[in-house]
Amino acid sequence: MAExxxxxxxxxxxxxxxxxxxxxxCRIANAARKICGEDFVKVxxxxxxxxxxxxxxxxxxxxxxxxxxxxxxxxxRIRTSFEIAEEKGLNYEIKTIDLGENYHPNSVKVVFHYEDxxxxxxxxxxxxxxxxxxxxxxxxxxxxxxxxxxxLLQYExxxxxxxxxxxxxxxxxxNIESIITKKNSLTNVVTLTIEMDTELSEFxxxxxxxxxxxxxxxxxxx
Numbered sequence: 001m002a003e004x005x006x007x008x009x010x011x012x013x014x015x016x017x018x019x020x021x022x023x024x025x026c027r028i029a030n031a032a033r034k035i036c037g038e039d040f041v042k043v044x045x046x047x048x049x050x051x052x053x054x055x056x057x058x059x060x061x062x063x064x065x066x067x068x069x070x071x072x073x074x075x076x077r078i079r080t081s082f083e084i085a086e087e088k089g090l091n092y093e094i095k096t097i098d099l100g101e102n103y104h105p106n107s108v109k110v111v112f113h114y115e116d117x118x119x120x121x122x123x124x125x126x127x128x129x130x131x132x133x134x135x136x137x138x139x140x141x142x143x144x145x146x147x148x149x150x151x152l153l154q155y156e157x158x159x160x161x162x163x164x165x166x167x168x169x170x171x172x173x174x175n176i177e178s179i180i181t182k183k184n185s186l187t188n189v190v191t192l193t194i195e196m197d198t199e200l201s202e203f204x205x206x207x208x209x210x211x212x213x214x215x216x217x218x219x220x221x222x
Contacts, residue, residue: 023126023130024127030070031124034221035144040113043091045110046109049105051105051107052097062078063078063081069084103125104126109121110122132146140154143193149195149219151193152193152218153165157189177197179193200221
């Protein structure tokens, strides 16, 4: 028998009108902001599929702008996010795009631009009931739902990496909720996604994120 969380059964506490097009979009943008950081000078939202066709009527655009400012799905400021963004001087642009048939119809590519480093992007999909999944970060396929503190790591295939991380998490008194590995057979690069039941201490976070074993290392709290 399948197991479902209360979130999946009841849906999110949210500002409407749509759990998929509003709440899901807000959560994607909020997660993208946590992944790529808040030091961007401009952000672009590239809307795909159903998002591209119905975003104005369903408030997807307002929800994305609210999420990128860190607002949650139940925050009344979603309704006035454009006005707040203008007051804050937030530089954003909303476009439509075709990401291809491999992406969920309710998907958005969030592109961050910075003053002193290369642009980064996140692709997320709203999968119903306010739930979302981040499926790509800077060209790396991932599966990140934002329900738990999560490590997003990329490294050249080698023995001992998972054991090394597990030992550090044990020291942090963290239990692993899920672990997903994806290996690119052409480049021999592994993408590792680990969800945990507790936030990482600063010591453990630093040990992992500053390790020279990883090509990419990101930590996303909740």
